[in-house]
Amino acid sequence: MKTDYKFWYITRDDNGFIIKAGIRYYEGDITTENEKDLRTLENRLVTRYRRLAKLRTEIYTTAELGQIKDDDELRVFINGELKKDKTRTPVNEQKETSLSVLRNLTIK
């Protein structure tokens, strides 16, 4: 089984520092299922990661995050949290825990 997270919300103070971040964690898997093509409305098989269940919601503050400003710094922190789950594997997009590497991967 795989795991991933999604941002719920990120609050920044006057200076742009992240002071609160709501994160939802999920488990899921890469599956092949019929999906309706939005244009043709015909079913087609699509293989992709699908979330099967929400695991938990965490609200992080500066106590856990420290002084960080941008989304990539937050991603690195949460990718590290994902890694702590020994029963599931993080999705490929959320495995990186090096900020410099992640910044090169992130679509701007």
Add this chain to the structure above:
Amino acid sequence: MATTTVYPDPSVESTSVDGIAGKDGATSSWTDLRGAVGDVGTDNGASLQVFAIATTTTDVWSRLYRNAVLFDTSGIDDGDTVSAATLSIYPTAKDASTITVTLNVSASNPDVNTVIDADDYTTSKWGSVKFATGVTVADISTGAYHVFTLNASGIAAVDVTGISKFGIRYEEDIDGNTGPAWASGGEPAVTFSSADTANTTQDPKLVVTHAVASATFVPTMQIIM
């Protein structure tokens, strides 16, 4: 001033959702297409789409998609005042077609905050006020966020105690006064990433600028004898 960036829930939803409600297979005027009973609904695909199809018969239309994008903004402190907001989508593909239409933001009000289905196409569940300056399909760029700066009506739709409900639609659907100029077989469309897309870099997002409401200062005078 603090800013809070909020994202819709992917499937499996907790408190919010994004999805498409649409009508397909119609053979009707633009007005009747808008007022039809919906038969397309999805909230777990990796993409959302604003879409209209003109048939080859003059002024006859067959399809219209509306997109509901809901944000759980309850993470903002109750009582904070909202001074500005933007809503951003990440277009991945478009068909400018031969029909000129303009993308904009409105209110939405689906039956359930965590599900979008065909029943949500009903016109009464969508606002008729434009919340931003629109962008034509021809002018919108793919591969980067498009930012709609919300006007006063859009800012007023931000609910810091609950769910803020928006729609991504064609202006010609929002105001409903006149449809777009028909052109045979035109299929204007904008596809953008949903919350169900992989990772966290392309989801729809609402950025809210807010501050603690200032307390009213009432000076008092005491005479001590």
